[in-house]
Amino acid sequence: MNLTLYNTLTNQEEIFIPVNPPKVNMYCCGITAYDYCHLGHARTCIVWDVVRSYLIWRGYEVKYIQNFTDIDDKILNRAKNENTTMEAISERFIQAYFEDMQRLNVKPADAYPRATHALDGIKKLIWELEQKGYAYETQGDVYYSVSKFKDYGKLSGRKLEDLQTGASGRVNQSEAVKQESFDFALWKSAKPDEPSFDSPWGKGRPGWHIECSAMVRDMLGETIDIHMGGNDLIFPHHENEIAQSEAVTGKPLARYWLHNGMVKVDGEKMSKSLGNFVTIRDLLAKYDPMAIRLFILQANYRKPLDFTDEALKAVTNGWHTLAEGLLFGVKYREILNWTEKANLSFIKSVQDHFCQAVDHDFNFAAGLAILFELAKDLRKEGNLLTHEGKTSQSSQELGDKWHTLVNLAQILGLEAHSNEIENISNVITESEIEVLIQQRLDARQAKNYQEGDRIRDLLKDKGVTLIDASGGITKWHWNN
């Protein structure tokens, strides 16, 4: 089976062939650490986390690097406002990032280089660009001379003559020292009270784009397999990375350029500048982290994704279905007494289906349909077991389905925990539950339904659900 992926560079789907299989080098443009991350950042992190994990499952040896931009105007502004240092700000939000990611079950990258720790590589790259005539210095600033790089625009499909300066309405007037409006800064001279680093061009700091070129080269080599990021980075950020790296090495920076779509709110991109963002923290206070993962994975990674409370609620219900399937084995494995050897051909065939779906440009939504089928089936059998004490399938079949479900869900980073069951069972014992159920039965027989409902609600608060089965028997089970 072939894995195909949509390459922004060619605007088409291509068969994935790494430079040195089975090794795969991936680089993802990370965040600028000046504030808490929002759902849009979460989308990027979750999508590429799952891509990485899928590639590993497919047998690739993946090295995954994600950077932090820890020097930048926004960080400096915040430091000034809070009367602290740039380092303190970036460190704080990098730590917050790690906390958020852990809660979303995003696995750590293999390394997180920071701009301020990559200065040697950055300066070397700028120096080489100068040597080759791609960079020029003015008043302590160093700029990249875009018109010298003939492939400029190949990623974003732009031509130099079409570049309309200021069309986005955000032109920085102070950059009048540039030779041409589309040139961009490689090194910025330091303003009087700003943190700065020594360089051959005087005290200053790196431009935004150069750090990624330097880090990729330092940590992964001259041509990597996959370069990823949000699609708002295609131009100018990734275009400029290509210009910087390829001018120096003469080799393609990346074979495949993958970009995820934006999260939208009321039809508009979620962003800091529009102020229409929800932080991951706020979201996690309201929704299950796994529901958030599901929300993101159910959408095609390249398409825009609308954030609404309604959608998150819907997906939370969906998550409960999956979670019930995932907890099936935890709850029933002892009753079902799984001792038989796994039916490998069954597991293999489901995995093949999953693979076939996801191989097509990381179609996780289609893959999820397979998980839902397994989970619904298991949920049904679990309910049969709880309500009627029997199943309609053999315990071997159920075991195979459960193991397959857990295995596939793991790839997507979807994990259900039965902690709640344990925690709640400490609050009330089974014999206490039995006593209360008897009291309720007595009350109901005396037609004292008010008292009966009170006991039912009481138990509900303790995490116990009652089922009034036929024949006047009340069964119960822990919620989860």
Place this chain on the structure above:
RNA sequence: GGCGGCGUAGCCAAGUGGUAAGGCAAGGGUCUGCAAAACCUUCAUCCCCCAGUUCAAAUCUGGGCGUCGCCUCCA
């Protein structure tokens, strides 16, 4: 103005020439004091519009409309 993406049920979404997966929501039924849970069941004659190619198109081609992103802060 330039470049790129997208347009499938109430919502999300799969589908890559052979007659519309899956999820959520909703409706009906069984059970029930009610509820919850569970189980059964219904839900696009049709894929933005128009033309074309084909025995056959949601899928390919051309045109149109709508929508989103980027055009130097961006995930």
